[in-house]
Amino acid sequence: MLPDFSYVRPGTLDEAVSLLADGRSRVHGGGTDLLGCLRDRVFAAERLVSLRDLAGLRGIQETADGGLRIGALTAVAEIAEHETVRSRYRALAEAAASVASPQLRQQGTLGGNLCQKPRCWYYRGDFHCLRKGGDTCYAAAGENQYHCIFGGGPCFIVHPSDTAPALIVLGAAVQVVGPRGTRRVPLEEFYVLPEADVERETTLGRGEIVTAIDLPPAGPSLRSSYRKVRARGAWDFALVGMALALQLDGGVVRDARVAFSGVAPVPWRARDVESVLRGQRIDRAVVSRAMNAAVSKASPLPHNAYKVDLLRGLVEERLASIA
């Protein structure tokens, strides 16, 4: 049973923003992560502000510049099946199709997928950890087989989103509406490392709502993909995952963007791998250098060194599929 709270469903975005200003309310999108967190007492809410009646936050539209605008309340399943997303932004379609289960993809929204809370079992469990305002990261000296190998400290979560790394390599930005108006943030800059602020995952401030995700135009030479490695074939979160976007020109990589899931507290942009690839034909030697670049700065915890090998293998597999 969920703890007691009240529920409101405002008819306008302005109303939603002002209802959230009290700091004791939480925004309800698809609710799949929110209700789990409330049930597990990860955080509390006196009131849920449902965005369900805000139809303008739903749907996928082509923009005047040839890009795509995806409303934050669009269901993950709709994105996975959308023709334009599948043909032009394949990494996003593949990432969306790999999220959770068929039912949760119908319920969960893209905005919610980007703003998920971490899955660390200490954070979700009965531990007053750093991220919940305590003074200990229990994962650091505990069961850390699913924790991060990059960007850790003082907390060692991994960011659970599949769609975020895919959107980052595709150059997406999020539109955020709040008490001080509208702002637009490149998705990569939306996320916060624990060393900067251990109690938040994103730069969202009080009363702010993600309203849309914007994708720039995808040129004909763009090839993108997302591959998720997990312990179970369905439902599971990524052990490691890789989003890849390449601009290919006659077999030569004109531009490359790579981001990993499952390895860091934020979707992890792999610039070292990108610079190995840029200007090259993908052959065996380049693949080998990219594999080394992917893991050279990894600092695994006592129980997750396997992620380093997994990540090397993943980079090899993805690049070999293009070579």
Add this chain to the structure above:
Amino acid sequence: MHLKVNGDVHDVDAPDHWTLLEVLRYRLGLTGSKQGCDKGDCGACTVLVDGEPMISCLILAREAEGREIVTIEGLWPLHLARGGEGPDPVQDAFDRYGALQCGFCQSGMILSARALLDRTPSPTDEEIARALSGNLCRCTGYTQILQAVQSIVARARGVEPPRRSWEAANVGRQAGER
């Protein structure tokens, strides 16, 4: 609040923090939707919301207002109302294929399969497995469950349905060297 469940509108009095599953079970007496993990892992509470399978333990009842909800109890009547005869073909196939052991996962499995077939009348085996991947069977009776759905597809395609597990065993024994 007003909830439309299996074609009927119910006037329900329940607190804001109750889930759709709780209202179905503890206000409307529709206990066919099972309360398993209560966190979205197992799929036993799957219902159809506007035709799509969803996890009713992770939907607030208030969020379901104004939407068409179908539970396992509504499947047979809905089939009859559409001019069908007997139980829904998915229920019938689960019956014929012995697609249950303890039965706890069955209503969710059947509803996920129903939603798949409504959208994709002739799915591949892979599409069937994928559509049911959000429903756990702890008895691991997956073979019979997949075969039950495959048999509906086979009938629609006019091809031989999969042999039922106990029939296959009999055939194996008779063909063996003695």
